[in-house]
Amino acid sequence: MQDGTFLSLDYPNVTTSKRxxxxxxxxxxxxxxxxxxDKWSILLxxxxxxxxxxxxxxxxRVDGISQKMLAQTLRTLERDGLITRHVEPTVPVSVxxxxxxxxxxxxxxxxWxxxxxxxxxxxxxxxxxxxxLRMAV
Amino acid sequence: MQDGTFLSLDYPNVTTSKRxxxxxxxxxxxxxxxxxxDKWSILLxxxxxxxxxxxxxxxxRVDGISQKMLAQTLRTLERDGLITRHVEPTVPVSVxxxxxxxxxxxxxxxxWxxxxxxxxxxxxxxxxxxxxLRMAV
DNA sequence: CCATCAGGTTTCTAATGGAAACCAAGTGTG
DNA sequence: CACACTTGGTTTCCATTAGAAACCTGATGG
Structure with missing residues (x-):
């Protein structure tokens, strides 16, 4: 890994960039x-x-996640194609x-x-x- | 990866937990x-x-990081033993x-x-x- | 006497996260 | 009929956090 290949200073208005x-x-x-x-995406x-x-x-089962963040994160993951959402029209509805x-x-x-x-x-x-300990001195 | 090994429901007041x-x-x-x-830690x-x-x-070179977050994140990484900080007493000081x-x-x-x-x-x-596109319908 | 440098810290504001209340639709219960 | 209860959310409100910009420190050069 060398300097010029891994880095770049300014990289404006580019949607696809080289490796x-x-x-x-x-x-x-x-x-x-x-x-x-963010941790919730990774954990979910x-x-x-x-x-x-x-x-x-x-x-x-995901310890500590709020309902809001759960819904929000799931929607992002779905949008990104990483998970799917299936609605079964039972009563009450099950997703x-x-x-x-x-x-x-x-x-x-x-x-890893x-x-x-x-x-x-x-x-x-x-x-x-x-x-x-070092800093407490 | 099975259910009971990867998960747990409640796990209170534990500092070392099993794999x-x-x-x-x-x-x-x-x-x-x-x-x-967080992204700054990973990028730094x-x-x-x-x-x-x-x-x-x-x-x-880390595009978009603020001075505050840079200082803060570097201190956390140092505290975690992931990076070192060396002060050279030049004028002005160089770290x-x-x-x-x-x-x-x-x-x-x-x-990976x-x-x-x-x-x-x-x-x-x-x-x-x-x-x-699906959602815009 | 003032500006300049590196490497921060402080201050203020905007965005985000979490807790809790609310909601919708249908079903069971008194 | 009125009411409570279910799942899967959304909304509201408040606390925490991130970011932008100003300020600080201490020595040095103009």
Whole structure:
């Protein structure tokens, strides 16, 4: 990875940018981060990776998510083609969400992140303690 | 990935949790997402992955970051042991940030995400257009 | 004596997130 | 008939956060 390939200074009014301009506003990675860079998107995608699930089940099982953020995030994920929404006209209506192949691809890429967290977050916690001690002097 | 291993309902007052409880508040992945789940952390880590860099250089090259968020995010990353901060007592003072081995590990895991974005964000964009057309009817 | 540099911090405002209330449609209950 | 209850949301309101811009520090050159 060299300087000129991974970076760019100004990158105005571009919707498709060449590989590697990760720090410019309109590069694919920035678009991804602006969209699913939040924890609820990632957690919901992970959840639906286990199998389709209804709104209320998602709400129960993704610890701490508000109904508003759940609805909002699901709609964004659906719009992005990462999940599908299926309405069954029962009474009361039941709505099922499922991951798409595209979503599953993304989840695959996220799995490395999850694995890293599982094994290395303890090191991060340690680093925090050390930092706080240094700064408390 | 099965139901009981990846999930958990309530997970109160736990700082170390067993592998896989990705949706509980105190699992490692949630901790990671709460911390470096924001785009600035990821972008700065990616930037410093290319080599050490000074505050002003980071500000110039990470498109759109404010000075406040830059300072704030760098301090969090330093506290987490993902980057280091070195002050050279020149005049004016020059401060250099560099990635740590731990940070580089995390960056490695993030690379899969970046790669996915580079190749598949166009599919996401397409899905958006299709969704907006469906909904406009 | 003032402007300039890097590397921040402070201040103020705009946008966002979360909690809780509300809603719609249909069904069961007294 | 009136009322409560279900799911899957939306709305409202308030607290937190992000961002823009001004300010600060300390030495140095004009």
């Amino acid at each position: 590697g301009d990760v720090f410019a506003r309109n590069c694919p990675t920035r678009q991804l981060l602006d969209r699913v860079g 995608l992970g959840m639906l990776g286990e199998g389709e699930m209804r709104f209320s089940a998602l709400k129960r 099922t969400y499922a991951i798409t192949p595209l979503g599953r691809e993304l989840l695959g890429a996220l799995q 992140l999850i694995d890293w967290a599982e094994t290395r977050m303890s090191a991060v916690a340690q680093a925090q303690v050390a930092y706080d | 896989g409880d990705v949706f509980a508040r105190n699992c490692p992945t949630r901790q990671l997402l709460d911390r470096v789940g 880590l990616g930037m410093l992955g290319e080599g050490e860099m000074r505050f002003s250089a980071l500000k110039r 250099t940030y560099a990635i740590t081995p731990l940070g580089r590990e995390l960056l490695g895991a993030l690379q 995400l970046i790669d996915w974005a580079e190749t598949r964000m166009s599919a996401v964009a397409q899905a958006q257009v299709a969704y907006d």
